[in-house]
Each structure stands twice: as C-alpha cells, then as structure tokens.
Amino acid sequence: MPELAEVQNFVNSINANFLGLTVNNIKFHRENLRYPFDLEQLNNVFAKGSSFKKVFREGKQLVIETTQGAVNISLGMSGAFKAIENNSKKIEKHQHVSIYFSNGSGLAYIDPRRFGFWKIRDAKMDQGNAICDPLDERALNVVFQDSSITVKNRSIKEMLMDQKIIGGIGNIYALEALFLARISPFRSCSSIGQKEWKILANQIPLMLEKAIAFGGSSIASYRSFSGNKGNFQELHQVYGREGQKCLRSKCSGLIARLPQGGRSSWYCPNCQK
Ligand SMILES: [Zn+2]
Structure with a gap:
C-alpha cells in the first residue's frame, strides 16, 4: 500500500516534470475507481488550456491544483503515476486515467486494485487543515x-x-x-x-x-x-x-x-x- 513516502515521491516527480505545462486533454478509461468519477467536474479541472499550478501531499493524498480547480487523489492500495508518450495509442493494463499535454508529454494513473479515488477538492479542505503532518x-x-x-x-x-x-x-x-x-x-x-x-x-x-x-x-x-x-x-x-x-x-x-x-x-x- 502506498504510504506517505511513496506519495511524496509522486508529488516530487509530478512537480519536476509537469508543472506549468498546458493540458491538451484528459481521458478516463473507466467510469469509476473506489467511487464513480465525477466526469463533468474533473474534465473541467483538467480542461484543454488549463495547466498544473501546484502539486502537493496532504497526509497520504496527493493534490493536483490546476488553473481551473483542484482534485484530491488517493492511491488506495496500489495506485501509481507514470510518465507516458502523448502519441502512444496503447493503454497499459490498469491504466485508468491519462492526461496529455500540449508539449507532447503525458501522465498516466495506474491502479490494479482500484481502491484509489479522484475527488474534486472541496473549498472547505483548504481551510484549517487541522491534521498534523508527520514531517513537521x-x-x-x-x-x-x-x-x-x-x-x-x-x-x-x-x-x-x-x-x-x-x-x-x-x-x-x-x-x-x-x-x-x-x-x-x-x-x-x-x-x-x-x-x-x-x-x-x-x-x-x-x-x-x-x-x-x-x-x-x-x-x-x-x-x-x-x-x-x-x-x-x-x-x-x-x-x-x-x-x-x-x-x-x-x-x-x-x-x-x-x-x-x-x-x-x-x-x-x-x-x-
Ligand atoms: Zn533490540
């Protein structure tokens, strides 16, 4: 199960490789993981022309903030991120989400056991964040x-x-x-x-x-x-x-x-x- 250190690693890698890039499109290859995807809102957060503003960790969740909004992502039991080619037509087994950028790069979310989730970030989550971060x-x-x-x-x-x-x-x-x-x-x-x-x-x-x-x-x-x-x-x-x-x-x-x-x-x- 991905723990804090694994999540932080994905945060660091995504920040290093995708910050500021313009999104071309996002594809969801199934309807749900642990919960159904809220496609309308998710498509809006990753709309064509949006870009990654900030990626950070909150406990064991990963937050992607774009210029259009933000999502909280749980990796569940087996979630992982991976860099992909923009023009590759092939979807890897267990690849459930693909984000393509205008510079030709891409980011995939893989999750064999599908216990993870992608949830629209609530404005309330930004306030107070009372939970203690164990790195502090x-x-x-x-x-x-x-x-x-x-x-x-x-x-x-x-x-x-x-x-x-x-x-x-x-x-x-x-x-x-x-x-x-x-x-x-x-x-x-x-x-x-x-x-x-x-x-x-x-x-x-x-x-x-x-x-x-x-x-x-x-x-x-x-x-x-x-x-x-x-x-x-x-x-x-x-x-x-x-x-x-x-x-x-x-x-x-x-x-x-x-x-x-x-x-x-x-x-x-x-x-x-
Ligand atoms: Zn001992």
Whole structure:
C-alpha cells in the first residue's frame, strides 16, 4: 500500500516534470475507481488550456491544483503515476486515467486494485487543515502534548496510525518509528513519558525523510514514478524481520511479530520497552 513516502515521491516527480505545462486533454478509461468519477467536474479541472499550478501531499493524498480547480487523489492500495508518450495509442493494463499535454508529454494513473479515488477538492479542505503532518516535528510535539490524546488508553501504534490525528503514517512507518524511539507498539499512550514523546516527535520526520530519499518501500505492487522499486525496505529495522537479530548495536534481541488490531506488529522485545 502506498504510504506517505511513496506519495511524496509522486508529488516530487509530478512537480519536476509537469508543472506549468498546458493540458491538451484528459481521458478516463473507466467510469469509476473506489467511487464513480465525477466526469463533468474533473474534465473541467483538467480542461484543454488549463495547466498544473501546484502539486502537493496532504497526509497520504496527493493534490493536483490546476488553473481551473483542484482534485484530491488517493492511491488506495496500489495506485501509481507514470510518465507516458502523448502519441502512444496503447493503454497499459490498469491504466485508468491519462492526461496529455500540449508539449507532447503525458501522465498516466495506474491502479490494479482500484481502491484509489479522484475527488474534486472541496473549498472547505483548504481551510484549517487541522491534521498534523508527520514531517513537521513541531506539529508532532503539539499533538504529543495534547492531553486529550496522551491520556488515552489505546496503544501508541494505533494512535500514530489514526489519520484523523496525524496524516500519513501507516503500519510500516509506525513500527519503524517506534523502534527508533525504543517504544513497544503495545504500550498505551497514557504510559508514554514526556521524554519519549519528544524522541518520537524527533525520530518520525527523520525516518520519513530517509524513506522519501530512498524512494519509499517497495511492498507488493508499489513502483515509483520512474518505474523503479523503492528501496527503503532495505533499511527496515523491524518490519518483516521476525526471528532476525535486532539491528541496534549492543542489543541481543530477536525481532518478534505479534498480531495487533488486525495487522502485524514487528518489534524488538529486548530494547523496545
Ligand atoms: Zn533490540
């Protein structure tokens, strides 16, 4: 599933390659993904003569703002963007949207499992944007000092993955961050000390910056814009490593895997308290 680092990679690639280009036309090759496409409004946002003004990430969603409006795009389980040729008649399998530009380049949206969506951006979404961005250490510190969150009995991992609190942390990055902060994913929020919250707020952005630099984690079907697999998974300290030695120096623990909230949690029982 594309997580924050993968989405940020697509944002960076689209900004680098398509900003300011004039749209020739957009084609939707089916009627729906997770939801039906609102064709009238989408065709308007990407109308002939419009151009890409700004592309940015909001949690795990990607926002494309054109001179005509904006859309929020979720990549769902398997969405990806890819550069295409303007004059190629062939549509790749699972290619659901194609945008063609007047300079001959093109951008395709591919999504084998079709859990993604393209939604017209609501003007309301621009206001307040209260959800914390996990790349922002200061914003994380504010969240981690909010007693309505920190006194809760639910697990720290579940809280980190709550998209209503922090936008964009999924299973992999929650577990990797908790390892770096030496906190067990099973601890309740109310048991975390001030110092630990500080370390966590510091480690999350550092870890994500690294993941972005490495092109994300290539889990299952994920491919980056250039078609390469991301290689952050080579840097995973705990995710997918059950039974292997803990990578923290001087720790003799073995990575364990336990079910938690319907998913797996990997951690080192020896150095994550
Ligand atoms: Zn360890």
